[in-house]
Amino acid sequence: MKRTVFPNRWLPYLLVLPQMLVTIAFFFWPAGKSLYLSVFKSPPFGGRDVFIGLDNFVALLTDRDYYDSVLNSFVFAAGVTGLSVVGGLLIAVLANQKIRGLAFYRTALLWPYGIAPAVAGIIFLFIFHPAYGILPYFLSFVTTYEFNWLLKGWVAMALVILATSWTHLGYNIAFFLAGLQAIPTSVMEAANVDGAGAVRKFTAIIVPLISPVTFYLVVVNMVFAFFNSFGVIHAVTHGGPGNATEIMVFKLWKDGFVGLNLGSSAAQSVILMAVVIGLTMLQFRFAEKKVTY
């Protein structure tokens, strides 16, 4: 399609200038600098950078703590994604049952998305509080297990996963509802006429037809869990107990800004960059297929 264009030689450059300035100054230059720093050793308090090749990466890949943070990141991301995508789909299917009040339910399920993960974490911190929290209190009736997130790493992990999923569930519900409403009513009616039960309709029709949305949400939730979850960790557990909830982003911050190990921090940035590029590629590969359904 040929579009009408305005004949002007310099105006378009002026129009893209603000965006390009911000992009170059705060995206490309820093990303390039991260790549550069990752292969140099820079003294934190000035002095010349020394080229050390892949030493920063080798040091990371031989570091037990780094593997722990990678594993923690995957456990955290899988927990958040699993809980909020599966939960989101089930709730969205319920809300899509042609009942009255869909708009009300959507709002009533969506509002936690406005709560910052860090603030959600603080609320869950008290729910999980070993001495006063309501959850350990009720669990003490059914088990003598000491449900203390300050001592047990997996309890701390459950805490941050639940808090993050709480804020993110509504996002997934909104997308699933939009996807479910795009399923042609004739398909569901045909299934009704064929006498398909609720479970069969779910597994044979809804799940396959909604799969592009599901895939998209899995990727987005993974990205969110990997890159936007610094707040909940910092505000609640500080990576503890031990390093049980130290995810990659938190370790990057700790090594760079607390430990002032710039080279290692930059190398961690580069590895995270590879992760996000992989996830984004995955998302766009699938976005092309989405058009055909």
Next chain:
Amino acid sequence: MSDARTTTTVVTAGAVAAPRMATARVATAELERQRRRPDWGNLLVHLALAACVAVLAFPLYYAFVISTQAIDEVIQKPPRLLPSTHMVENYVEAWRRSGMARLLVNSAIVAIGVAVGKIAISMLSAFAIVYFRFRGAGLVFWSIFLTLMLPIPVRILPTYEVVGNLGWLNTYAGLTVPLMASATATFLFRQFYLTIPNELAEAAQLDGAGPLRFLWSFLLPLSWANIAALFVVLFIYGWNEYFWPLLITNTEEMRTVVIGLERLIPRSGTELPTWNLIMAGAMMALLPPVAVILFMQRWFVKGLIESEK
């Protein structure tokens, strides 16, 4: 509404099964009977959804309850799940102790600044890409696209350094400008401009309107729905941003509310944990973005779904 749907169902069922009218008639009768029966299935769906809503609302309710209790009520066993009478004094004390007024003002400035800035620069660059033919347009488009792959954590240290060199540490500019480049907003405006009929730009040109006039008097009024939708989503994003404000602010006066709240939590064992005040602070920090979602939910859902495509 449900009646209209049932009618369609009947019609479709009839059309599909046309050669076997008997089957179709049985199906129709069956559907008719289902419609008249008091619908227990619907009731169950409502109950299940209400349970979901209650589970999701519980943490907020619990935080609110704690924020209204005196500290001895907070730590009593069994836990008290009903609001108490100390709400006003707790909120006043939390407000005072955390410097809440300043925190909320800072968060509002950051959230509105990021939202307005992103929308403005994205509109301009999308306008340039769609309505001009210029050397390097492809390069501009791809460089905007690539920002999707560079979230804050992967460029954090050098970005901090750039902001420091600009003298922007601990300033509103430092808090907002580095968050402003947005590929998603640019793409949203680009998609939207592409749906606007060519004739509009032709007519504007015939009338002697220049490009800026066209942007201001034609495109902007058409874009309000998109702007509102993006604004809500970006406001929430800016309000809840944690990593960046934590790094580049170093005085109480410049903290945003999600950062300031963390400082109400006692980290040493000797401090008295004032959980009622912490929860009062949490309620004040989460109220503005949640209210924005509730009151602008139509825009919010539109923005969420369209900007992420």
